[in-house]
Amino acid sequence: MTPFRMTRRDTMRLLTAAAATGALPLGSALASEPLELTATTFPGAWEESHRRFLLPAFQKATGVLPALSASQAVDTVTKLNAAQANPPFDVVLMDEGPYMQGVSLGLFRPMVTAKVPNLENLPARFVQANGLGAYVSAQVFGIVTNTETVKKVPAGYEDFLKPEYKGRIGLVGLDSTLGTVWMVALAKMLGGDEDHMDPAFDYIEKLLPNVGAVAANPGALGTLFQTGQIDIACHYLNNVEALKEKGVPLALSKPTSGWGLVRSLMCVTKNTKVPELASSYINVALSVEVQQAMAGTPYFIAPTNKQVAFGSAMAAIAKNAGEMDNFVQTDWAKINPRRAEYIDRFNRLVKK
Amino acid sequence: MSQGRSWLLAVPMGAVFTVFVAAPLLLIAFVSLHNDAGLTQAGLHAYAKFAGDAYNRGVLTDTLLLAAETVALTVLLGYPVAGLYMAWPKCRRVLMFLTILPLLTSTVVRSFAWVVILGNQGLINRTLISLGAIDAPVHLLYTPGAVAIALAQIELPLMVLPLIAALSGIDASLMDASHALGAGPWRSFRRITVPLSLPGLLTGTLLVFTGAASALITQTLVGGGRLMYMPFYIYEEAIQAQDFPFAAALAIILLISIVLIVTALNALGRRSRAFVRG
Numbered sequence: 001m002t003p004f005r006m007t008r009r010d011t012m013r014l015l016t017a018a019a020a021t022g023a024l025p026l027g028s029a030l031a032s033e034p035l036e037l038t039a040t041t042f043p044g045a046w047e048e049s050h051r052r053f054l055l056p057a058f059q060k061a062t063g064v065l066p067a068l069s070a071s072q073a074v075d076t077v078t079k080l081n082a083a084q085a086n087p088p089f090d091v092v093l094m095d096e097g098p099y100m101q102g103v104s105l106g107l108f109r110p111m112v113t114a115k116v117p118n119l120e121n122l123p124a125r126f127v128q129a130n131g132l133g134a135y136v137s138a139q140v141f142g143i144v145t146n147t148e149t150v151k152k153v154p155a156g157y158e159d160f161l162k163p164e165y166k167g168r169i170g171l172v173g174l175d176s177t178l179g180t181v182w183m184v185a186l187a188k189m190l191g192g193d194e195d196h197m198d199p200a201f202d203y204i205e206k207l208l209p210n211v212g213a214v215a216a217n218p219g220a221l222g223t224l225f226q227t228g229q230i231d232i233a234c235h236y237l238n239n240v241e242a243l244k245e246k247g248v249p250l251a252l253s254k255p256t257s258g259w260g261l262v263r264s265l266m267c268v269t270k271n272t273k274v275p276e277l278a279s280s281y282i283n284v285a286l287s288v289e290v291q292q293a294m295a296g297t298p299y300f301i302a303p304t305n306k307q308v309a310f311g312s313a314m315a316a317i318a319k320n321a322g323e324m325d326n327f328v329q330t331d332w333a334k335i336n337p338r339r340a341e342y343i344d345r346f347n348r349l350v351k352k
Numbered sequence: 353m354s355q356g357r358s359w360l361l362a363v364p365m366g367a368v369f370t371v372f373v374a375a376p377l378l379l380i381a382f383v384s385l386h387n388d389a390g391l392t393q394a395g396l397h398a399y400a401k402f403a404g405d406a407y408n409r410g411v412l413t414d415t416l417l418l419a420a421e422t423v424a425l426t427v428l429l430g431y432p433v434a435g436l437y438m439a440w441p442k443c444r445r446v447l448m449f450l451t452i453l454p455l456l457t458s459t460v461v462r463s464f465a466w467v468v469i470l471g472n473q474g475l476i477n478r479t480l481i482s483l484g485a486i487d488a489p490v491h492l493l494y495t496p497g498a499v500a501i502a503l504a505q506i507e508l509p510l511m512v513l514p515l516i517a518a519l520s521g522i523d524a525s526l527m528d529a530s531h532a533l534g535a536g537p538w539r540s541f542r543r544i545t546v547p548l549s550l551p552g553l554l555t556g557t558l559l560v561f562t563g564a565a566s567a568l569i570t571q572t573l574v575g576g577g578r579l580m581y582m583p584f585y586i587y588e589e590a591i592q593a594q595d596f597p598f599a600a601a602l603a604i605i606l607l608i609s610i611v612l613i614v615t616a617l618n619a620l621g622r623r624s625r626a627f628v629r630g
Contacts, residue, residue, distance in 0.1 A: 214577030227471030340593035
């Protein structure tokens with residue numbers, strides 16, 4: 001064996017190998033950084049409409065084209081929590097439950113309000129008092145049925161239990177926002193609430209013979225309708241309208257217990273390097289121009305800016321954001337601490 | 353490069369392995385040994401929680417069973433394909449292309465194709481209904497069988513390629529000798545082909561088993577929300593329930609289970625290689 005001796009070539013080889021494995025990330029650090037913004041959105045109608053309307057409008061306003069990353073709110077919270085000081089996103093789209101989780105984990109910072117003049121056009125309840133977020137939309141959910149195969153539309157969720165719907169009902173897991181808010185709506189319909197969910201779980205147990213499939217996430221409900229696996233479910237208006245646009249024969253109807261409401265907000269992440277730019281992004285998301293476009297065909301994402309009137313499919317549900325006050329809502333502050341318990345209980349119930 | 357410095361060849365892979373595989377694994381093991389998500393209290397609570405609950409053990413058993421079923425299916429489907437490859441030298445390029453074709457498309461696409469085929473309005477149900485064989489759609493999708501079939505198709509190349517390699521190494525005159533001595537094709541297959549191709553079969557089994565046990569996408573898309581396997585359980589506990597110690601414990605338990613099975617198969621492999629070399 002030759003004695004160990006590093007030649008110049010060996011050194012170069014080692015350095016090349018080290019650089020290739022990312023041990024020397026000097027190149028990127030030395031380059032001057034242009035102004036960049038990374039935002040999250042939800043997959044599906046949200047991502048499509050954000051790419052189509054929000055990004056161009058933001059680029060027009062600021063000259064910056066943001067990078068858009070589709071990520072479910074719970075995933076976003078986990079990613080932000082893991083990254084801490086160096087968040088992968090500057091501005092994030094949240095559901096209420098994950099938002100509260102994010103607040104308790106200290107993941108958000110107050111918006112730079114000077115950069116968000118559109119906050120003035122939001123009803124007060126659509127702005128978080130702590131300034132940590134602003135509601136950019138409200139999603140409505142109700143009963144969705146396949147118009148070709150369901151002759152008699154269930155009037156309320158309690159009708160799902162009727163034997164005529166055997167094998168035709170679709171469920172979505174409690175690990176999703178939709179699954180959770182539906183369970184809360186069921187509990188409220190049956191005399192319970194966020195802290196008393198037993199009636200909802202009893203209902204699901206009775207419903208099981210009628211369940212055709214359980215979707216792993218809300219998006220998968222669309223697939224289940226398209227493949228004929230299910231004909232009835234609880235789903236969001238905007239998803240239903242998007243599926244209708246694609247030719248899936250669906251209709252949304254109001255349950256006897258009332259429409260349900262889920263609100264989504266945008267927040268600036270705590271350690272972002274561009275808080276002002278991120279706040280401007282929220283401002284553009286709240287603008288009449290963008291909200292009007294996103295509320296239209298085929299996205300139907302309900303606006304929160306009170307200057308935007310509801311059109312087409314949404315006009316049948318409410319005239320404007322103010323009318324949604326009476327819809328069934330979820331108190332996420334109560335649900336969040338028990339979420340893991342409820343997810344587990346649901347899984348054990350529906351698992352074959 | 354002289355032999356003395358050949359260790360340099362291992363540096364890039366070694367560095368990648370240390371930083372991106374070994375370190376994260378150690379971190380997961382470390383997290384799993386805590387009783388709370390804040391990692392303030394060390395303990396075995398997560399493992400006790402797993403072991404003390406039949407539901408959790410059921411998820412692990414289902415996952416390992418699914419992988420075993422997938423292996424069985426790929427063996428049943430893989431031998432004929434590999435045999436065809438050996439028997440038809442002229443068609444080898446086409447067969448090889450068809451074998452590796454599934455590897456060229458994304459798992460999402462391949463899994464989704466099965467959703468379309470097995471659904472209530474899918475290819476199979478529509479064909480059966482139009483033929484008058486059934487009145488109402490048969491429930492095919494979102495069943496453990498559907499997941500195993502889809503995984504078998506997706507993982508098949510990983511079984512066929514090692515089998516082809518093993519079969520190519522068998523002396524063709526052995527089959528002639530077997531035939532001349534009066535053995536039928538089935539007996540020759542059982543007594544000559546299978547034992548001599550055992551190393552390939554074991555390699556294929558290893559690849560398919562580990563692939564099927566951890567196939568999050570196919571398990572979720574074809575299995576639906578009612579079937580629970582370890583990969584999705586880990587995802588759910590980590591991301592949705594944010595119970596990091598339990599998610600980490602699930603990951604370690606799955607890893608150890610697979611490693612145990614792989615070690616057993618390897619031991620079998622060493623014996624079979626000794627057998628092949630005589």
